[in-house]
Amino acid sequence: ETISMFCSATDYELCEEGAQKWAKSSGNEVKINRTPQNLDDAIPIYQQLFASKSADVDLLYVDVIWLGMMKDHFSDLVSLVPEAEVKAHFASATDAARIDDKLVAMPFYIDTGLMFYRKDLLEKYGKQAPKTWDELTATAKEIQDGERKAGNADMWGYAWQGRSYEGLTCDAVEWIAAGGGGTILSDKGEVTINNPATVAALTRARGWIDTISPKGVLNYDEESSRALFESGNAVFHRNWPYVWGTSQAQGGKLVDKVGVSALPIGADGQKSSGALGTAYLAVSKYSAKQEKAAELLRYMVGLEDQKMRAIKGGYNPTVEALYTDADVLAKIPFMPMAKAAFEESVARPSAATGKNYNRVSRTFYRAVHDIISGTGDVAEEVAQLEKKLKRDVKAN
Numbered sequence: 001e002t003i004s005m006f007c008s009a010t011d012y013e014l015c016e017e018g019a020q021k022w023a024k025s026s027g028n029e030v031k032i033n034r035t036p037q038n039l040d041d042a043i044p045i046y047q048q049l050f051a052s053k054s055a056d057v058d059l060l061y062v063d064v065i066w067l068g069m070m071k072d073h074f075s076d077l078v079s080l081v082p083e084a085e086v087k088a089h090f091a092s093a094t095d096a097a098r099i100d101d102k103l104v105a106m107p108f109y110i111d112t113g114l115m116f117y118r119k120d121l122l123e124k125y126g127k128q129a130p131k132t133w134d135e136l137t138a139t140a141k142e143i144q145d146g147e148r149k150a151g152n153a154d155m156w157g158y159a160w161q162g163r164s165y166e167g168l169t170c171d172a173v174e175w176i177a178a179g180g181g182g183t184i185l186s187d188k189g190e191v192t193i194n195n196p197a198t199v200a201a202l203t204r205a206r207g208w209i210d211t212i213s214p215k216g217v218l219n220y221d222e223e224s225s226r227a228l229f230e231s232g233n234a235v236f237h238r239n240w241p242y243v244w245g246t247s248q249a250q251g252g253k254l255v256d257k258v259g260v261s262a263l264p265i266g267a268d269g270q271k272s273s274g275a276l277g278t279a280y281l282a283v284s285k286y287s288a289k290q291e292k293a294a295e296l297l298r299y300m301v302g303l304e305d306q307k308m309r310a311i312k313g314g315y316n317p318t319v320e321a322l323y324t325d326a327d328v329l330a331k332i333p334f335m336p337m338a339k340a341a342f343e344e345s346v347a348r349p350s351a352a353t354g355k356n357y358n359r360v361s362r363t364f365y366r367a368v369h370d371i372i373s374g375t376g377d378v379a380e381e382v383a384q385l386e387k388k389l390k391r392d393v394k395a396n
């Protein structure tokens with residue numbers, strides 16, 4: 001049989017490797033579709049498939065924030081995946097996919113926002129990995145200026161995701177939550193954005209533009225910000241765990257020069273707040289090959305494939321046993337820290353918004369983009385954002 005699936009663009013090669021391994025060993029075939037590079041653009045493609053109840057795709061790559069939005073189009077995996085296999089994963093990751101008494105997807109890898117930094121440069125300047133966002137700002141500036149003076153005119157302090165898209169929602173929620181300003185909406189769906197911590201966090205981020213981050217950061221996504229860091233021209237870089245895999249790949253400029261930490265906190269007593277970005281696989285309700293698709297899903301979320309992905313790509317497993325696996329630990333020495341960062345991570349408000357998440361997030365990231373690229377009064381713009389979000393929430 002041929003199973004057709006979607007793999008995410010950033011993660012394509014390893015996703016394909018796992019799927020082909022299953023195909024070969026099980027005597028089946030896989031046809032792999034690549035999501036657009038900007039994952040947001042996969043949403044309308046999926047929506048079209050669902051609207052036409054298309055059987056063209058059997059297995060779907062699913063971002064954690066889509067679970068509530070797309071749940072009605074996914075098969076219930078309770079009868080397709082044995083409970084013992086479900087239990088091998090972090091309960092928080094599988095619990096997020098238990099909706100309306102169904103198990104609508106299985107976790108594939110954990111994404112938590114992390115801070116990558118130039119270990120060699122921090123050592124050279126006698127600095128530690130920064131504890132707070134203010135410390136990061138100061139250290140980034142000091143090292144950037146020092147390196148420029150020493151002859152590298154292209155050096156920047158901080159590379160992150162400032163483009164107007166879902167990635168900016170992640171970055172901005174991290175800055176705001178780390179200062180105690182919440183996650184846009186409360187668990188109950190009330191808009192909580194209009195508070196002093198939001199204003200302070202966005203004011204600080206605006207101050208990074210053209211001081212420690214190039215103006216171009218306002219158009220950076222994961223891959224373009226990673227390119228700046230991996231070219232050797234940024235001291236700090238916020239991204240997902242896969243950057244460990246890419247930056248430490250043989251032949252790269254930064255092999256043995258990178259450190260990884262949890263994201264900074266706002267101030268003493270507050271907690272690091274990496275955005276939670278777990279990826280899932282789901283079987284389409286419209287697939288004519290439910291059982292076979294579930295077999296492929298079981299292989300790809302299982303220990304063997306997750307181990308391969310961790311070792312070759314730095315992807316953080318959702319299978320708990322892999323956090324004490326010697327081969328994995330040898331390749332990803334910061335695994336215990338990544339686990340703690342995952343446990344402290346903050347979820348975007350997709351559970352509270354359900355089908356309305358996309359609208360809420362779009363309003364949020366567009367406003368954040370305007371604020372950090374503009375010169376207006378931040379408190380006033382946050383008050384306007386609150387009004388817009390209240391309208392979005394009501395429209396649900």
Ligand SMILES: OC[C@H]1O[C@H](O[C@H]2O[C@H](CO)[C@@H](O)[C@H](O)[C@H]2O)[C@H](O)[C@@H](O)[C@@H]1O
Pocket residue numbers: 008009010011038039063064065111166167168170222240241242276277278279
């Ligand atoms: O880690 C690799 C993945 O990175 C992106 O996904 C992450 O960022 C998204 C926002 O840009 C976020 O919504 C998601 O939850 C995160 O996992 C990228 O979009 C993926 O294709 C990629 O595999």
